[in-house]
Amino acid sequence: MTSTIRVLLAEDQSMVREALAALLGLEDDIEVVAQVARGDEVLGAVAAHDVDVALLDIEMPGCTGIEAAARVHRDFPRVKLVVLTTFGRPGYLRSAMEAGADAFLVKDAPAAQLAAAVRKVLAGERVIDPTLAAAALAEGANPLTEREREVLRAAADGSTNAELAKALHLSQGTVRNYLSTAIQKLAVRNRAEAVRAAREKGWL
Amino acid sequence: MTSTIRVLLAEDQSMVREALAALLGLEDDIEVVAQVARGDEVLGAVAAHDVDVALLDIEMPGCTGIEAAARVHRDFPRVKLVVLTTFGRPGYLRSAMEAGADAFLVKDAPAAQLAAAVRKVLAGERVIDPTLAAAALAEGANPLTEREREVLRAAADGSTNAELAKALHLSQGTVRNYLSTAIQKLAVRNRAEAVRAAREKGWL
DNA sequence: GGTGGCGGATGACAGATGTCATACCCCGCA
DNA sequence: TGCGGGGTATGACATCTGTCATCCGCCACC
Numbered sequence: 001m002t003s004t005i006r007v008l009l010a011e012d013q014s015m016v017r018e019a020l021a022a023l024l025g026l027e028d029d030i031e032v033v034a035q036v037a038r039g040d041e042v043l044g045a046v047a048a049h050d051v052d053v054a055l056l057d058i059e060m061p062g063c064t065g066i067e068a069a070a071r072v073h074r075d076f077p078r079v080k081l082v083v084l085t086t087f088g089r090p091g092y093l094r095s096a097m098e099a100g101a102d103a104f105l106v107k108d109a110p111a112a113q114l115a116a117a118v119r120k121v122l123a124g125e126r127v128i129d130p131t132l133a134a135a136a137l138a139e140g141a142n143p144l145t146e147r148e149r150e151v152l153r154a155a156a157d158g159s160t161n162a163e164l165a166k167a168l169h170l171s172q173g174t175v176r177n178y179l180s181t182a183i184q185k186l187a188v189r190n191r192a193e194a195v196r197a198a199r200e201k202g203w204l
Numbered sequence: 205m206t207s208t209i210r211v212l213l214a215e216d217q218s219m220v221r222e223a224l225a226a227l228l229g230l231e232d233d234i235e236v237v238a239q240v241a242r243g244d245e246v247l248g249a250v251a252a253h254d255v256d257v258a259l260l261d262i263e264m265p266g267c268t269g270i271e272a273a274a275r276v277h278r279d280f281p282r283v284k285l286v287v288l289t290t291f292g293r294p295g296y297l298r299s300a301m302e303a304g305a306d307a308f309l310v311k312d313a314p315a316a317q318l319a320a321a322v323r324k325v326l327a328g329e330r331v332i333d334p335t336l337a338a339a340a341l342a343e344g345a346n347p348l349t350e351r352e353r354e355v356l357r358a359a360a361d362g363s364t365n366a367e368l369a370k371a372l373h374l375s376q377g378t379v380r381n382y383l384s385t386a387i388q389k390l391a392v393r394n395r396a397e398a399v400r401a402a403r404e405k406g407w408l
Numbered sequence: 409g410g411t412g413g414c415g416g417a418t419g420a421c422a423g424a425t426g427t428c429a430t431a432c433c434c435c436g437c438a
Numbered sequence: 439t440g441c442g443g444g445g446t447a448t449g450a451c452a453t454c455t456g457t458c459a460t461c462c463g464c465c466a467c468c
Contacts, residue, residue, distance in 0.1 A: 107217040146414095383426075
């Protein structure tokens with residue numbers, strides 16, 4: 001290699017972020033040149049630090065790592081994108097790929113895969129857990145419409161129909177209709193199970 | 205110091221666990237002598253490795269870090285216990301302290317606090333985030349009875365009253381009574397909010 | 409120019425959920 | 439000995455939820 005790989009690390013939990021930085025710091029050919037704790041700080045940091053690879057956690061304040069990936073992909077198409085997540089949800093994998101990610105890693109994979117993935121994406125390879133890829137393909141696309149997702153998201157904290165109607169500027173009946181169709185599409189029996197099911201698939 | 209501090213690391217996500225190990229490995233006076241990924245492997249590892257400090261994540265398969273802490277405290281009272289968690293829930297802090305923990309850290313604290321906490325507990329100090337401690341004291345004790353908690357836990361996935369009754373060997377009416385009292389104690393308006401509220405406080 | 413999907417709405421109905429009063433048993437504590 | 443709290447149960451009642459049929463407007467696609 002001619003020079004070190006310049007990595008940006010985006011992860012909201014400082015302890016985990018700095019620990020990952022320590023881990024990557026052990027590699028001779030990798031240098032963590034920037035760290036951010038929020039999704040909406042990713043683009044600026046990429047612009048400021050001549051980054052080769054951006055390592056993005058999905059669950060972050062500001063915006064998700066997937067949204068951040070999409071923005072980086074749009075503005076800096078040469079930057080390679082590694083998406084890292086706690087939850088191996090097939091829907092996440094799908095959205096990450098659509099956002100232009102080059103690698104998708106779950107945090108309970110062995111640590112060695114992290115540096116390996118960084119090197120592979122830089123070499124033009126894609127890195128995806130085959131099991132997860134199979135699951136993402138098997139499960140098919142998200143059947144929920146945008147409105148159904150909105151209502152489900154809003155219902156996730158236990159709000160009543162009246163509150164949902166007010167918050168979303170809909171009639172109570174319409175709220176119930178959306179929830180009802182979502183419940184049917186997800187093949188569950190009530191809104192709580194629907195929220196759970198949609199979350200698990202990464203469809204929320 | 206006469207010798208290095210021998211640390212056990214318990215955390216289920218390999219990547220995070222090994223990253224934390226790398227982080228601690230940078231300290232001259234600290235040595236990670238064992239790593240486990242499950243709560244129920246903690247006690248055995250402590251027995252096998254002459255551990256000075258056990259660093260325990262709360263959310264783990266097998267058993268929680270808090271339960272593991274209680275067991276270690278019972279069988280190896282000289283081992284210092286640092287509880288590490290993603291969620292700064294006051295109820296968690298309370299239970300961790302009751303289980304005999306010497307330190308309570310949240311993962312979004314700066315990484316430097318980790319090694320610092322390890323050294324402090326070994327020196328006999330206790331390490332607790334003052335904000336969290338205040339919150340834990342302000343909130344008071346868990347008002348839910350054991351049965352109410354059981355029912356709430358079981359209701360968390362969206363099960364219906366009939367299913368809860370069957371699963372817990374109760375009548376449907378009793379299930380509804382427990383949920384009703386829980387809802388009142390938590391000052392919320394339905395089971396979903398009750399689950400959410402109890403979770404947030406660390407009471408579930 | 410018709411068809412179908414999505415967003416939005418209404419009304420009716422059945423079933424689930426939340427509340428309340430009441431009752432019984434058991435246990436610990438005064 | 440009595441009282442209170444927890445665990446369990448029942449029945450009645452009001453409200454909330456989920457389903458279904460039906461309707462309207464808009465837009466895309468054949």
